[in-house]
Amino acid sequence: MDGENDEVPETLATYLRLRGLEPSPRSKRRRRKRGGQDDENIPFAPGRDPKGVGDVLDKLTHDAGWDEPLARADLVRQWGEVAGTDTAQHTRPVALADGMLTIQCDSTAWAKQLQLMRAHILTQILQLFPDAGVSSLRFIGPDVPSWKWGPRAVPGRGPRDTYG
Known part of the structure; x- marks a missing residue:
């Protein structure tokens, strides 16, 4: 030297x-x-390549815990791709609670038909939106009030027994 x-x-x-x-x-x-320090400041080290905006946003949403809410929003927005365009014209997702996706149909006939296709639709949802947290499907008919439905429903005749 x-x-x-x-x-x-x-x-x-x-x-x-x-x-x-x-x-x-x-x-x-x-x-x-x-010698024991992190190598993040060393040039040309692995992982030092510039990242794209999509990669940065994916990391940000994952770190913030937004994966599940964003996947649920994408599921509702892209319902036509999941169920098919013809089916999507007669149905719409209305609720997602405790892993159960509730889908409202135009008629009871559509609800019954989709109950028969439940496995196929659930498979599509799990493939396209695995982070949405959907584990089961529920199909309901047109918006008609029901006395038997809800988290606090009790067995029996319900409010009709107070009439007399």
């Missing part, structure tokens, strides 16, 4: 040493001390 410095002027050797192109005797000691 001294032989190389004899050929190079001292000012140029100092410049090269300060720029990190030629290690100084002290830098070897520093490197030994820093």
